[in-house]
Amino acid sequence: MQNILSVRNLTKKFGHLTAVKDLSFEIEKGNVYGILGPNGSGKSTTLGIVLNVVNKTTGEFSWFDGNTSTHNALKKVGAIIERPNFYPYMTAIQNLKLVCKIKEVSEIKIEEKLELVGLLERKNSAFRTYSLGMKQRLAIASALLNDPEILILDEPTNGLDPQGIHQIREIIKKIASQGTTILLASHLLDEVEKVCSHVVILRKGEKLYSGRVDSMNATHGFFELKTTQKEALVAYLKNHTSFAEIKEDKSLVTAFLKEEMSAEVLNRSLFEKGIFLSHLVKRKESLEEQFLSLTNNQSN
């Protein structure tokens, strides 16, 4: 698989503060990556370094197996960092023409990309007259002008209203479905969970986890159960070797699995014991729960 970006032992210090600490990860073609982490965990700094706007203190990074210089590699990358930055006095078209000149690509895709983000009608309005949502969508159009090998988005929905957030997510999903590699930095977990296949989790500049979203947590999920025969159920579960922990909350019993077991199997064996369920759900921990447990574990 083609390597798009590799980061090795990257460290960035701002005076005494270490924003990024010995960070290493790889970005491979075709996957959708999320960089997760609370505010101030070094997400934007890391992206700033690989995008040539922040100087690294130590460590290495290379684009496309290190075959090109960083600024030439960036011509094959589409990136939006924090706020959309354009020339306020220029129209959408003029701004995008400028980007085409910088990226050395032809201008024929401008209209197509404006159409994709729904800004074609406002193409001749000055950038300063745009709402924040429109500015962010123009930034996405601009990042797509070169049909990039990888699209990097840093907090793309920050500060947007629900409608704006929805529009941006739809666009990201559309792009992801076309097979573009995406690197999405966010502190919004559901956002990452909805689109990403891989995650890198950062806290205070250190990597806590990197890998597939679904193998992030070694647990096998848990059952949520309800029954009128609660005592019998709890007793059965506690004696069962497949369960690690049983939690009771009013009528709801939550049983955490130690090993793989399907809902069907549990249901049948409970039925055979004469325990009848009114509610049975098998769930994996959400990314949010996994993330919180991961960041909490490490802080102790």
Place this chain on the structure above:
Amino acid sequence: MIRLLQIEFIKLWNNRASKVLIIAYFTLLTFISLIAAIKFDLGPLKFHFAEMGIFDFPYIWHFNTYIAAFFKLFLAVVIVSMMANEYSNKTIKQNLIDGLSKWEFIYSKFLTVLVFSAISTLFIFVVSLILGLLYSSYNELGIIFSDLEFILAYFIKLVAFFSLCLFLGILVKRSAFALGFLILWSIVEQIIFGVLGWKITSWETATTIKSLFPLESMANLIDQPFSRLSVVQNIGDQLETDLKFDYAVHSYEILIALAWTAIFIYGSYALLKKRDL
């Protein structure tokens, strides 16, 4: 190179304020020719600039480049703000992310400075040539095309001055403050000169040191042309004062100005390279 110039052209030409200032600047350069029309008629005292010999070849090259150099302040505003606005709009960050290298960024600005200076120089050359052909008392080819080093000096003066503007724009990051700093610096140069001559060295040594300062070195390229005028020389003779001085463009003056240009451009690059955006 063409690509970098196109990039700057899109940025500048779509900005109304820059466009107005650029047009105003070149209009004013053309208006130098209007000096020809200035006539004072105060009874016995008749005064007509065109007849005082200011448009005589080769003096006109000296006079016009000296006067035209004052208008450079208009372009200075444009150049300082084209740099500082990249910071205030944060577009410099986006430019780099889009794949412009830091050197290309500085180089595109410097190319713009070169183009502005070249067009100004061409302008002043053509305007002076026409004025001279109309009003000059001498029109032998040899005389017309003598003293052209003032045209070269004018070009270098503009390049050096605009490079300083670029440097201040990137150093201070805000156009108004950068322009304030430029004025402050011109005063500081004089103060250092004053202190040097008054307390530390002789006035002669102080003058030599002063000629190494950036703004002073640019000013020295084209000395004031007025005491060269025959009218003024005559008054000097009558008052028995010697008004003759060294007005020529010296190669070491050009070298000093070019050295500052290199320092400013490299300094801008070094600043950009060192900073986190």
